[in-house]
Amino acid sequence: MEVTAVRGEIGAGRHFWQPVSPDRPGDPQALKEVEMTAAMQMPRVEECVVASCAYNHTGDCHAFAITIGSPDHAHCHTFVQLPVRAGVAELTAQVGACQRADCRHNEQLECHAPAIRVGPDNDLADCITYAER
Numbered sequence: 847m848e849v850t851a852v853r854g855e856i857g858a859g860r861h862f863w864q865p866v867s868p869d870r871p872g873d874p875q876a877l878k879e880v881e882m883t884a885a886m887q888m889p890r891v892e893e894c895v896v897a898s899c900a901y902n903h904t905g906d907c908h909a910f911a912i913t914i915g916s917p918d919h920a921h922c923h924t925f926v927q928l929p930v931r932a933g934v935a936e937l938t939a940q941v942g943a944c945q946r947a948d949c950r951h952n953e954q955l956e957c958h959a960p961a962i963r964v965g966p967d968n969d970l971a972d973c974i975t976y977a978e979r
């Protein structure tokens with residue numbers, strides 16, 4: 847059975863991928879896949895100015911997902927300086943997890959900001975969308 851996906855816009859920079867199966871309309875399993883896909887939407891990294899990171903191509907991040915957080919600041923733990931071009935060129939990174947429970951965008955260690963920006967702050971690569979509660 848062939849299943850493809852279409853991009854659905856939620857607004858405020860958020861989107862989800864909706865599975866579409868032309869040969870199984872009304873299939874409860876297909877509906878479950880749609881719900882799971884929508885639940886997995888994550889904030890995207892709309893800008894990253896850390897050019898020395900292997901995942902940074904042209905002011906944007908191409909990791910599949912990044913992790914933010916340290917005990918004392920909103921560090922990007924995916925930041926890595928290696929002599930390779932990493933990530934997937936066709937993808938824009940999303941925030942997979944965030945340990946900064948004190949950020950007003952954070953709920954249960956997940957980021958709910960519409961999108962984030964990464965750049966120098968306390969460290970070379972930090973979430974600069976962080977906002978203290």
Ligand code: SF4
Pocket residue numbers: 914920941944945946949950951952953956957958959962973974975976977
């Ligand atoms: S905006 Fe806040 S919750 Fe979202 S990644 Fe940055 S520090 Fe974490």
